[in-house]
Amino acid sequence: MTQPAVFNAYSRYYDLLYRDKDYPGEAAYIHSLLTRHGVSQGDLLEFGSGTGKHGRLLAGLGYRVHGIERSSEMVAQSSQTGDFTCQQGDICAIDLGRTYAAVLSLFHVISYQTTNAAAQAVFARAAAHLEPGALFVFDVWYSPAVYAQRPVVRVKRMADDQIEITRLAEPVIYPNKNRIDVNYTVFVQDRASGAVETLTETHPMRHFSLPELDLLAAGAGFERLAAEEFLTGHTPGEATWGVCLVLRRVDAANGLLPA
Numbered sequence: 001m002t003q004p005a006v007f008n009a010y011s012r013y014y015d016l017l018y019r020d021k022d023y024p025g026e027a028a029y030i031h032s033l034l035t036r037h038g039v040s041q042g043d044l045l046e047f048g049s050g051t052g053k054h055g056r057l058l059a060g061l062g063y064r065v066h067g068i069e070r071s072s073e074m075v076a077q078s079s080q081t082g083d084f085t086c087q088q089g090d091i092c093a094i095d096l097g098r099t100y101a102a103v104l105s106l107f108h109v110i111s112y113q114t115t116n117a118a119a120q121a122v123f124a125r126a127a128a129h130l131e132p133g134a135l136f137v138f139d140v141w142y143s144p145a146v147y148a149q150r151p152v153v154r155v156k157r158m159a160d161d162q163i164e165i166t167r168l169a170e171p172v173i174y175p176n177k178n179r180i181d182v183n184y185t186v187f188v189q190d191r192a193s194g195a196v197e198t199l200t201e202t203h204p205m206r207h208f209s210l211p212e213l214d215l216l217a218a219g220a221g222f223e224r225l226a227a228e229e230f231l232t233g234h235t236p237g238e239a240t241w242g243v244c245l246v247l248r249r250v251d252a253a254n255g256l257l258p259a
């Protein structure tokens with residue numbers, strides 16, 4: 001199954017599955033990270049905006065956010081407000097013909113770009129939407145933690161008043177590709193009838209090291225300003241599954257931009 005199809009099926013249950021995720025806390029963290037690096041207002045471009053949760057919260061914090069999301073169902077489920085809009089699109093190819101104060105890509109969207117070509121394309125598309133000095137902020141799976149902790153089988157259960165979801169996540173490790181394929185089996189039970197629907201999906205996830213991210217950054221005309229554990233700000237290490245990077249588009253006028 002290709003990734004867009006995966007997310008189209010998944011999107012029906014996505015918000016329920018991640019109801020326990022602290023999106024307000026994450027939006028506040030991103031706001032503080034942006035502010036620390038000089039962006040406290042203005043227009044943000046969000047790569048892989050999902051159902052728009054971060055985007056709407058950041059709009060509530062004073063930004064105008066436009067999301068690009070490959071899954072048309074995710075886009076359809078995103079309620080758009082004046083300051084949060086989104087459109088269907090591929091972040092490896094998007095060209096909006098304008099620049100933003102920052103490009104964001106949150107909740108491992110960059111890790112869904114599993115090949116070098118896809119990762120390079122996303123970095124290039126981010127750079128194309130930023131003036132020199134502007135920021136690219138994203139989080140990824142971090143290789144040292146993936147190897148130290150090794151992904152394991154996990155079960156997650158969530159319910160609302162209509163359905164109960166049980167999700168089994170079974171990882172397959174590809175050590176020579178820096179990739180983990182997470183095979184999900186999702187059982188969705190209708191509480192009224194007891195009927196069960198079963199979905200199976202594979203999410204291929206790339207993990208990255210800092211030297212690898214620095215190469216990707218330099219290749220697209222960025223320099224790294226920060227790398228820290230997502231939310232805590234701690235120095236990344238073997239316990240840091242999700243590392244957050246702040247890159248700055250290098251100023252061509254200073255002669256720092258690669259030719």
Ligand SMILES: C[S@@+](CC[C@H](N)C(=O)[O-])C[C@H]1O[C@@H](n2cnc3c(N)ncnc32)[C@H](O)[C@@H]1O
Nearest residue numbers: 007048049050069070071090091106107109112
């Ligand atoms: C784990 S979800 C995160 C969604 C959202 N950022 C959030 O925090 O809820 C990953 C998202 O990235 C999107 N995505 C992955 N690759 C993409 C691509 N090449 N272009 C656009 N969206 C992509 C998927 O469709 C999916 O919605």
